[in-house]
Ligand SMILES: Nc1ncnc2c1ncn2[C@@H]1O[C@H](COP(=O)(O)OP(=O)(O)O)[C@@H](O)[C@H]1O
């Protein structure tokens with residue numbers, strides 16, 4: 515039997531963020547808040563002579579919807595660790611749509627590689643490599659920080675070692691995705707970042723409602739709302755449903771009575787729960 519290690523990381527819907535630029539990738543990141551979600555990325559690592567990554571998007575029944583080879587941030591992380599491995603990732607949520615899957619893929623894959631090759635990395639070391647890969651590849655700023663634990667996470671200082679407060683919640687979250695919004699296009703643009711910084715709300719939320727109101731105010735002031743997102747937000751407003759835009763994706767997330775019904779006419783809503791915990795190893799076989 516081939517020896518494999520399997521790990522999971524939750525994804526993260528960012529509600530609002532502000533880039534904090536530091537002198538190195540480790541000191542660069544974002545502050546802001548988001549929901550760590552129970553859907554994310556499952557990574558399976560096995561021994562290989564080269565660095566190989568297979569990325570799969572699967573449906574609710576586990577059937578493969580799309581398959582591709584390679585993941586630049588993940589290959590960067592393997593290079594940084596000076597290891598070779600074959601990694602397969604699987605996710606049910608769409609990639610690039612603001613569900614923090616690049617960070618989840620990194621955290622799950624590095625955790626699996628660490629177990630497979632018995633590298634002895636601590637959680638903080640896994641998060642540090644994942645965060646550096648995100649920053650270097652402009653695929654995220656605060657998702658790795660958030661996905662170290664569960665809840666509605668408010669990041670008060672940048673980087674995976676930063677100060678984070680977490681509020682647990684058993685409220686259902688409903689999300690729709692109209693397609694990707696490439697993260698590098700936004701966080702690599704000085705103009706976008708300036709507007710995003712000016713839109714940043716003050717203080718950390720103390721409950722889900724406070725998180726939604728801050729997220730929505732940010733989305734409106736950020737200039738990032740697209741026409742399809744606008745239509746869904748207006749429908750939520752008309753139905754008295756708390757909602758905002760998935761940062762950074764062309765999507766909407768909502769909560770409370772009627773959220774699913776209001777979003778259903780747009781495209782199939784996805785049901786999510788607030789995660790209870792962060793990335794973790796599931797098993798080592800063989
Ligand atoms: N499930 C995954 N497995 C491997 N790599 C991934 C995965 N999801 C995202 N990535 C990497 O991250 C890049 C997209 O990053 P980004 O636009 O930030 O997506 P997201 O919003 O889902 O985090 C992809 O091109 C790929 O290199």
Ligand SMILES: CC(C)(COP(=O)(O)O)[C@@H](O)C(=O)O
Pocket residue numbers: 526528530531532543544545546548610611612613614615616617653654655656657697701761762763
């Ligand atoms: C919003 C974003 C910069 C990107 O998030 P995603 O597109 O999901 O990778 C996130 O990392 C954050 O700092 O809040």
